[in-house]
Amino acid sequence: MKITIASDHAGYDLRQKVIAHLLEAGHEVIDGGATSADVPFNYVEAGQKVAEDVLSGKADRGIAICGTGIGISIVVNKYKGIRCGLCTNEYMARMSRQHNDANVLAFGARVVGQALAFAMVDDFLSESFAGERHQVRVNDIKRQEERLFK
Numbered sequence: 001m002k003i004t005i006a007s008d009h010a011g012y013d014l015r016q017k018v019i020a021h022l023l024e025a026g027h028e029v030i031d032g033g034a035t036s037a038d039v040p041f042n043y044v045e046a047g048q049k050v051a052e053d054v055l056s057g058k059a060d061r062g063i064a065i066c067g068t069g070i071g072i073s074i075v076v077n078k079y080k081g082i083r084c085g086l087c088t089n090e091y092m093a094r095m096s097r098q099h100n101d102a103n104v105l106a107f108g109a110r111v112v113g114q115a116l117a118f119a120m121v122d123d124f125l126s127e128s129f130a131g132e133r134h135q136v137r138v139n140d141i142k143r144q145e146e147r148l149f150k
């Protein structure tokens with residue numbers, strides 16, 4: 001799968017580890033965001049990169065990391081067509097796919113450790129959308145986007 005991943009400075013170190021994990025699993029990676037943990041990089045710009053890569057079709061899925069995951073998840077969820085789950089455990093990562101058909105996973109590098117981040121990423125990339133009643137709800141989200149996004 002082709003994965004776009006970006007972070008601010010707070011997510012830089014964990015992002016490097018997640019990238020190595022993705023490459024080892026055979027995924028293609030588009031890397032963006034902070035170039036160092038020591039130089040401040042705005043999570044807004046990092047989130048924009050992830051959302052735009054997914055919406056343009058450059059990537060199949062996105063991974064967005066900042067300190068808490070909150071700021072960057074807000075940014076990507078402002079895009080029409082992005083469904084980002086801000087997750088703190090594997091159950092949430094699995095459900096974000098099964099129930100919400102999430103196309104972006106967000107988490108906080110100051111919230112989750114490496115092992116949990118890897119587990120969430122693996123679940124997010126392997127789980128499928130369950131459809132049926134959940135499709136009805138995702139369709140409702142899409143209708144809401146049509147109504148509210150100008």
Ligand code: RB5
Binds near residue numbers: 011066
């Ligand atoms: C950066 O210090 C921090 O504000 C950012 O990484 C994130 O947690 C924002 O939501």
